[in-house]
Amino acid sequence: MSTIGVIGTGYVGLVSGTCFSEVGHQVICCDIDEAKIAKLQRAEIPIYEPGLEELVKRNTNLNRLSFSSDIASVIHRSDVIFIAVGTPMSPSGEADLSYVRAAAAAIGQSIRDYKVIVTKSTVPVGTGRLVQEIIRSNQSDPSIPFDVASNPEFLREGSAVHDCMNMERAVIGATSDRAAEIIARLHDPFRTTIFKTSLESAEMIKYAANTFLAAKISFINAIANICERVGADVTEVAKGMGLDSRIGNKFLQAGIGYGGSCFPKDTHALKHIADVSGYDFKLLEAVIETNDKQRMLVIEKLEKAIGNLTDKKIAVLGLAFKPNTNDVREAPSLTLIPKLLEKGARVQAYDPIAVEEARCYLPDSVVYTQDLYDAVRDCDACVILTEWKEVVTMELDHIRELLRKPVIIDGRNCFALERMRQEGFEYYSIGRPEVLAPNAVLSV
Numbered sequence: 001m002s003t004i005g006v007i008g009t010g011y012v013g014l015v016s017g018t019c020f021s022e023v024g025h026q027v028i029c030c031d032i033d034e035a036k037i038a039k040l041q042r043a044e045i046p047i048y049e050p051g052l053e054e055l056v057k058r059n060t061n062l063n064r065l066s067f068s069s070d071i072a073s074v075i076h077r078s079d080v081i082f083i084a085v086g087t088p089m090s091p092s093g094e095a096d097l098s099y100v101r102a103a104a105a106a107i108g109q110s111i112r113d114y115k116v117i118v119t120k121s122t123v124p125v126g127t128g129r130l131v132q133e134i135i136r137s138n139q140s141d142p143s144i145p146f147d148v149a150s151n152p153e154f155l156r157e158g159s160a161v162h163d164c165m166n167m168e169r170a171v172i173g174a175t176s177d178r179a180a181e182i183i184a185r186l187h188d189p190f191r192t193t194i195f196k197t198s199l200e201s202a203e204m205i206k207y208a209a210n211t212f213l214a215a216k217i218s219f220i221n222a223i224a225n226i227c228e229r230v231g232a233d234v235t236e237v238a239k240g241m242g243l244d245s246r247i248g249n250k251f252l253q254a255g256i257g258y259g260g261s262c263f264p265k266d267t268h269a270l271k272h273i274a275d276v277s278g279y280d281f282k283l284l285e286a287v288i289e290t291n292d293k294q295r296m297l298v299i300e301k302l303e304k305a306i307g308n309l310t311d312k313k314i315a316v317l318g319l320a321f322k323p324n325t326n327d328v329r330e331a332p333s334l335t336l337i338p339k340l341l342e343k344g345a346r347v348q349a350y351d352p353i354a355v356e357e358a359r360c361y362l363p364d365s366v367v368y369t370q371d372l373y374d375a376v377r378d379c380d381a382c383v384i385l386t387e388w389k390e391v392v393t394m395e396l397d398h399i400r401e402l403l404r405k406p407v408i409i410d411g412r413n414c415f416a417l418e419r420m421r422q423e424g425f426e427y428y429s430i431g432r433p434e435v436l437a438p439n440a441v442l443s444v
């Protein structure tokens with residue numbers, strides 16, 4: 001069996017490397033961050049991801065998975081090398097390829113025999129060819145052959161291990177049939193659909209898939225905003241739409257929009273690719289704009305419910321961009337909490353996992369509580385930003401007693417309207433009729 005070397009131990013490198021070892025491959029993961037590697041060697045997992053720690057420990061003990069900061073040695077010992085470094089958004093919206101370039105240069109300098117270099121990072125079309133050139137120009141012996149390939153990663157944070165172990169497809173674009181076949185065989189134990197295509201198409205598939213999903217979210221959020229104006233309920237509308245198998249019921253959950261390390265950066269990156277190619281991608285521009293506006297609805301609804309926010313105490317439930325992760329990259333909490341503070345409010349925040357990460361980006365005045373109910377105590381309103389299990393299952397009668405006013409602004413549509421009515425809340429969600437206090441007039 002081939003030995004896989006993984007460059008970069010972020011979400012993708014660590015999870016995919018671990019899953020490839022779980023199915024029987026020999027995997028060595030490396031990173032320029034030596035502290036991270038030292039932690040991983042002690043089986044300390046730098047990210048919160050359900051099931052990952054157990055898998056890392058098992059495969060390390062079986063000697064199938066190891067971690068090293070000696071990148072050259074990892075390259076020597078591997079037959080296939082996954083590049084899984086970050087491709088963050090640069091100020092122009094373009095994907096920043098500096099980490100990919102550095103990884104390719106390191107490979108070129110250390111390559112001694114035939115290897116397949118596989119880009120798993122999300123990269124613009126043309127990057128595979130760029131990686132090929134960089135490796136070639138860094139080789140001390142240019143006669144040593146190698147192939148490059150694109151094999152994008154489709155896992156989601158929060159269910160990354162499950163997604164990787166049960167991948168729906170492997171997209172493979174390579175510079176030779178030999179390389180495509182080597183990568184296809186690596187996927188045999190996953191029993192997944194193999195889709196072989198050109199390098200360029202493989203790179204494009206990843207952006208097209210992510211931006212399509214982002215578009216689905218912005219579309220349902222736009223529908224939600226109309227629902228609010230005309231008295232319809234977006235959760236019912238989404239259910240009814242989703243029954244059509246051509247539409248499907250996934251990614252139609254209206255709310256305060258998408259966040260995270262990928263959709264925001266990938267939508268901007270594809271917009272940039274389109275611009276450079278001379279195509280005016282208006283549809284994608286609207287997807288991005290709709291999403292940017294969507295999260296601000298929380299503030300509008302809050303001001304509508306309790307008026308001026310000066311000196312008001314607001315409970316914020318959820319800091320991570322989605323449940324089951326401690327990732328706060330592009331999380332709505334990071335834009336909304338500063339906005340609340342700017343408007344003179346005081347904020348008490350709760351998140352079961354992501355407090356340490358969020359604290360690095362938020363002003364010091366935010367008070368964090370270890371207990372969900374302590375965050376709500378004596379607040380003028382409660383705002384839900386992440387649909388954590390702890391939030392969805394919270395005891396509503398207790399929440400009502402703890403709040404100064406029974407006002408909930410729910411950015412994730414966690415509760416049924418009828419239940420909130422019965423519990424006596426003033427409840428504002430997304431794309432659904434408001435539940436007002438018994439003596440108020442229902443507005444549509």
Ligand SMILES: NC(=O)C1=CN([C@@H]2O[C@H](COP(=O)(O)OP(=O)(O)OC[C@H]3O[C@@H](n4cnc5c(N)ncnc54)[C@H](O)[C@@H]3O)[C@@H](O)[C@H]2O)C=CC1
Nearest residue numbers: 008009010011012031032033085086087099102103121122
């Ligand atoms: N986070 C996610 O859920 C998914 C991410 N992706 C894509 O995968 C790529 C990686 O994303 P994340 O894992 O979130 O990134 P990340 O930023 O969390 O981690 C990247 C890692 O690479 C390391 N690194 C950077 N340059 C290096 C070098 N020259 N040599 C060795 N290590 C180096 C960094 O120290 C860091 O540990 C991105 O292109 C992203 O768009 C794709 C699917 C899912």
Ligand SMILES: O=C(O)[C@H]1O[C@H](OP(=O)(O)OP(=O)(O)OC[C@H]2O[C@@H](n3ccc(=O)[nH]c3=O)[C@H](O)[C@@H]2O)[C@H](O)[C@@H](O)[C@@H]1O
Nearest residue numbers: 153154155156157217251252253257258259260262321322
């Ligand atoms: O390229 C990537 O990094 C990954 O990006 C997303 O995965 P991820 O960002 O981890 O999480 P998602 O579950 O897709 O959620 C993204 C955002 O959309 C929001 N969302 C999702 C679904 C929905 O119906 N409504 C909605 O608002 C979530 O709250 C979250 O903020 C894709 O789903 C993965 O396939 C892809 O590999």
